[in-house]
Amino acid sequence: MLNEVENYLLVLEHLRGQVRDLLVKFSAESLDWRPLEGTGDLATNSPAALVTHLAGSENFLIAHVIGGRPIQRDREGEFRTKEVEVAELLRRLSAGTGMAEEILSPLTLAQLEESRKWLTGSGTVRRCILHAISHYAAHLGHMQLTYQLWLDQVGKVQLASNPDRIAAGRETSTEGRGKKGK
Secondary structure (H helix, E strand, C coil), X not given: CCHHHHHHHHHHHHHHHHHHHHHCCCCHHHHCCCCCCCCCCCCCCCHHHHHHHHHHHHHHHHHHHXXXXXXXXCHHHHCCCCCCCHHHHXXXXXXXXXXXXXXXXXXXXXXXXXXEEECCEEEEXXXXXXXXXXXXXXXXXXXXXXXXXXXXXXXXXXXXXXXXXXXXXXXXXXXXXXXXXX
16 A cells, blocks of 8 residues: 555544544534524534535545445435434444545555546545545534534533522633633
8 A cells, every 4th residue: 555545544534533532522412403503604514414424525535536436425415414323423434434445545656646526626536535634624623613612502501590600600601611721
């Protein structure tokens, strides 16, 4: 296996691992929570939808675009994902590991330079792999922000339900959330 491809696989697995580690922190209720409801540019996606989309996107980019395999995908449906348990989301995410290794491991330098087209662009196989990696990183960031916003939302609800704690000055909206000073 080319060192370059091995590094791509390591980065993909590292990103998948970060998504897995974050995913298990979400409660069942928060998996379907969206910080901003609605549609259009300002709408956000739930953690469950993001994980389902990442799995679908990785399968599309690596298995279909690079590997040439036919796949069944409902991209729009990925964003409507609801009421899926963490175990199932982890299974969807983990399915990409073996598939990516199987398809990317045998690639040669010449194959990395071959041209491909996908929904949002075109370029070399190398560029497609890098697109998959950057896509993971972007949605991991979305999930991290969603988790932080969820904690803030839950904290405000807990504070509002116990006004004596606020009056006593024992709790603020950022206490206990790992906020670090500069």
